[in-house]
Amino acid sequence: MEENQIYRVTYEAFSKFSNSLSRCRSFEEVANVLRVNLKFLFNYHCVRISFQWEEHFAHFTISMQDAQVEVLGEGNYMPHEKQLLSQKRPLCWNNQQVAMLPLAYQVPTEEQTELWGWVFENQERCLLVSLLAGQSKPFTKRDVTFVRLMAESLESKLLELFLFQELDKRNEEISYINAQQQEVIKQRTSEITKKNERLLEISIASAHQMREPLSRVLGLVQIMGQAQSMETIQEQVLPRLSKSATDLDTVLREVIDNATGELIELGAD
Amino acid sequence: MEITNFITESFIRNINPAHNVYNFTDPVKAFGEVTTIDPDVILLDLNMPELDGWGFLDRMQESQMAYNVYILSSSTSELDKKRSSTYGNVVGFLVKPLEEDVLSNILETNAR
Known part of the structure; x- marks a missing residue:
């Protein structure tokens, strides 16, 4: 295929990803959209995405077959993510350092894997994307455009989900206060x-x-x-x-x- | 107590001076003399020293006295009214101040 054509197909895939993402109402739905759509944007053995907003953390781990999400009150960063956080710039690791990944994300040594990592910071928010590529799943600098596009859409979606979560919590608090006031009024x-x-x-x-x-x-x-x-x-x-x-x-x-x-x-x- | 009796007695004399009125402020003494007097009607105050109106009615019941009794009370309590109706010889429950025509009626209907 011509290069232009490849780009066009990938943009279509991205637009489909974007549409599906906008309809998500939970972190699980986001994980599912990532599992289904991410492989059409770029190649990888696995992708790790960590998002932080104030005291809220979401960690996604996506392989070709599976996607998992953890939503936490504190960060649960992998060693290479901690490096990204401290250096605050894109990084690329060779084979040896890749060994720091959990066992489930290990791939055969003949793959000659590379681990890419990006930091996207925006006010109170921070999104880390890291991607494990290899010979059978080659990743090139050209693909970074789609990583950036994906990160932008994902970042605003995850912030929205956390804001909704916060809103629900506040509403619950208000309902609780109301109920208490009702009780006080009854007693009085x-x-x-x-x-x-x-x-x-x-x-x-x-x-x-x-x-x-x-x-x-x-x-x-x-x-x-x-x-x-x-x-x-x-x-x-x-x-x-x-x-x-x-x-x-x-x-x-x-x-x-x-x-x-x-x-x-x-x-x- | 003394004043209440004075008022009632004055009313009775005003209606008919010929009525014999026996005026007691001591319910125990009154109970002792009731058979001797053999009254047509007894006007009984509930609020009395030593022996209250209910005690007086109980003693009458024990001694099987059937004299007609009118309760004289300053209370408008429905509870007292209800309780008084459990005594067979209580024929009326009057709330003070007593009205003269009511008293006149009572004296007339109970005269032997």
Whole structure:
């Protein structure tokens, strides 16, 4: 194939990758898209992608058949990734250093493998891409363009997923706070209801206490109206009326004192 | 207590001075004399010293006295009203202050 044609086919593959990626709603879906589409962009035995945003980390390991993702609260970098992080520039390792890869990513020595690595940093975010190529899976400088394109799309997608995750967490927190406030309101309402009941009880009891001397006053006033003489009123009714009025006053004072005491006790402020 | 009785007695005398009124502030003494007096009707205050109205009614029940009793109370409590209806000889529950025409009615219906 002509070089132009190869480019065109690869761009088509990239556009397909891009479309699939934009529809992803989880890190697992992203891993799956990588497993399916990455091999049409460039050659590799395996690819490792690590993304970090603030305290959030996602690590993808993609082979020809498989793709795995770990989402963590702290970085779980491979030794060569730590080197990339400290040097902050593209690196390429020969056979010997490739031995630092986990056993699962080892390939036969006759492959004469090369490990390529890139660092893409952007504000609070950092994306590492590393790729293991060999004689049967050759990787050339020309392919770096697609690594960069892939990294850009992936970086914004992973940030979006982490932001959504954060949003869900915040929403959960808000729901929790709301539920707690509901509980507090319920408790306060029940306290107020109890206080109201108690105050109502006091007012009923008070009314009963006051009725007794008051009924006497009313009775005596009636007798006064029917009395035969002033002497009867002066000698028999008035002293009793006075006593009853005093009793009523005493009861009223007690009621006021009790109610005040209860109010303080109930903390109705 | 003394004043309440004075009021009730005054009312009765005003209705008909011929009625014999026995006025007690001591319920124990009253219970001791009740058979001797043999009253047409008893006006019983619930709130009394030593022996309250309920105790008085219990003693009457024990001694199988069937005198008609009207409860005189300053309380409008439904609970007291209900409890008083469990005694067969309680024929009424009156809330103070007593009205004269109500009292007049009672005296008339219970006169022998």
